[in-house]
Amino acid sequence: MDRNHSHRHLAAMKQSLFDQGLLDEQFIQLEELQDDANPNFVEEIVTLYYRDSSRLISNIDQALKERNSMDFNKLDTLMHQFKGSSSSIGAKKVKAECNLFREYCMAGNAEGCIRSFQQLKKEYAALKKKLEAYFQFARQSGPSETACRPK
């Protein structure tokens, strides 16, 4: 694939992530922070996000096991942190699932929490795969103007 072709393909990949509602404007903001001295900032912060939030996910999983005495306050606190990080990297759908989870928390709905967390983990894993593919392709394509807004 020649340079132009691969850059167009990369842009199309990104467009697709936006079209599917997986990413929002914040992702573009992150790309705008990249420069010659920090060319991989977005990949670095996303990688850190997945590493850092895996800890939160296991804590939430653990807390959800207490079906009879679920600590909704604790769950809400954990989810608040998770939502914050997800929002900071532009993970739109994951953030939406976080909001849903918090609604179930506030309603004291244990089953709702468990179900929505299952869905959240699916979205989270799906995004991870797609972003990994995106970054891998970006690395192969070489330097380009990554911070362009999708239509």
Next chain:
Amino acid sequence: MGMATPKETQFHVLAVDDSLIDRMLIERLLKTSSFHVTAVDSASKALNFLGLVEDMASEIHQDVDVNLIITDYCMPGMTGYDLLRKIKESKSLKDIPVVIMSSENVPSRINRCLEEGAEEFFLKPVQLSDVHKLKPHLMKSRVKEEQDQQPINNKRKIKEEFHSPDKTRVKCIS
């Protein structure tokens, strides 16, 4: 990376946030805007860095040159609001501009922070356009520093021009 600002004229920002991701983000945002950054993960670490030791009745004066503090609101232990209060209560630190960040848009929270002396309140995720709002607060502080070093006959005139930061403080996010 373009023009490098020499360390002495660079503004030094202390960023406080318990979130690793948000620390990484705020650091990048600030560095992109040519600030020198120190990032800590708690309010108590921030106070240590600033030379304010909590348990002691008197403040240890430390030669830490921080031009602005930007802190998250929701943090375990001491919140950003508590940190703001401590800074404003401190003789040596009260003139350092403080900015609060929060992921939640709660008008009462915002007003409380502004009333306590925060210069700005940024909704997360913080953007470059937010960071651009910091320079005026820093320039004002720098002018004040310089003014404090002026001979006495000039002081009154300059004080009249730059007095009362309260007028500029009404920044409510609706």
